[in-house]
Amino acid sequence: MTFEPKAKKKPFPLESLLVPQVPRGNYLHVQEDKQRLQFKKFLLHRMFLVAKIQANVEKKDIAEYYEQVFQSILKQHLEEAVTGVLLIYPTSLLHILESSNGTLFQILLDYLAHENDPQYFAQEMKIIVISHNIPTRLFMQWYVSVIKVPVMYLDDVTQSQSLKEVTTEFITHIHKLSFFLFKTIKVGSKGPGDNLHQIAPDLLLPEQIIKYLCKCKEFMDPATFINMYNKPVYITFDSEVVWPAPSRF
Template identity: 75%
Template sequence: MSISVKTRNVSKRPFPLESLLPQVPRNNYLHFQEEKQRLQLKKFLLDRMFLVAKTRANIEKRDITEYYEQVFQSISRRHLEEAVTGLLLIYPTSILHILESSSGTLHHILLDYLNHKKGETEFFIEGIKIIVVSHNIPTRIFLQWHVSVIKVPVMYLDDVTQSQSLEEVITEFLTQTHKLALCLFKTVKVGSKGPGDNLHQVAADLLLPQQIIQYLYESEEFMDPEMFLNMYYKPMHVTLDSEVVWPAPSQF
């Protein structure tokens, strides 16, 4: 007697290995940055802007400080917790201004300047040039907004603007301003008024001569606020010529 045995057909396809492994959620780089900002409790990205400006001669410190304080207060009513920190150095006919805040706050400061320039014939700031804008900086280097009048003459061996290129002058400009900012960060306590007009006693060797400020202001390589804001508001999407021809190009 023969006994027939039926065998089951077993599939030879390999068992998927992925089902045996634990599923790990995968995020993209955008999610990583958003989570990083959330953990750091940042409500906005922090920017730093370096400005140089030409002013009327013999301008009073009170006029400049009152103007900027009013601008900061007006912006803070709409943009809470976006405080402005930085340094304003007032020279006889020019100023050096470093501002730290959100990009929206910095743009409102530039817009306020343009509105005053168009509406007032004797505005104390005759022109502004934007030297550098640093986006998404990790932390502030100024604890508050400081103002100092540079009246004490400082002796310099030579005028570097006559012997150095623009790149070298910018390098020295950024190097000296960062050293000055770090010096103030280490010496000025939180809540104090800062060095005031005695900055030459705190860091005399770190003060930039006025000719460097004037040289950067007169350089055509830097944008004024109007050009900067026009570029900022310009749409990122640009229609190419190939997108408007007819018939539309076929893709292979």
């Protein structure tokens, strides 16, 4: 009886241990692929601002000023148009802005350039919310609405509610109003105009909440936000920690 020699096993390739068989990516590549699919050239962000305004300032001057700022920024950041809505109350304003990170950064820098100017129309500006990498815009262009008729309220909710409750009410009202305008306003129109208090009175945010948020120290002002944005991040890895600590002679 003869036995056939067993076939020798092929050596396991060393390359399979060194090179991963499954292609791997990172979070940045995933975001870039999403932008390519949506034909976007930059990540889209949404920012909510509140501020007090001087009583003697013409409301149309505020709108014209922001339009000039947007045009100036557009020359540096091409195809990064600003969309959103500016609600001008009798003594305060609420501003929703949608654009790239660089454009929103320039808008905050413009405020800082006039922060110490007593004649500047906006004072005590606060950043309430910044939503990063939003999937789509809620506004097709930038609209302005002047709230001419003051809305009367029976009680001041800011006196009986906590900051968390007031902030929740603020975000709820704003998102409902934003979706209402998204469904109502047609592309190319002038927007809600100055009759927003008649079109959607229940969706309008009470001005007392805006003034309350302007005073809250829990929210960042543009200067604090920009300083934090420009501050470098230092991360100490475990491999950098040596024990015992090095000493100098």
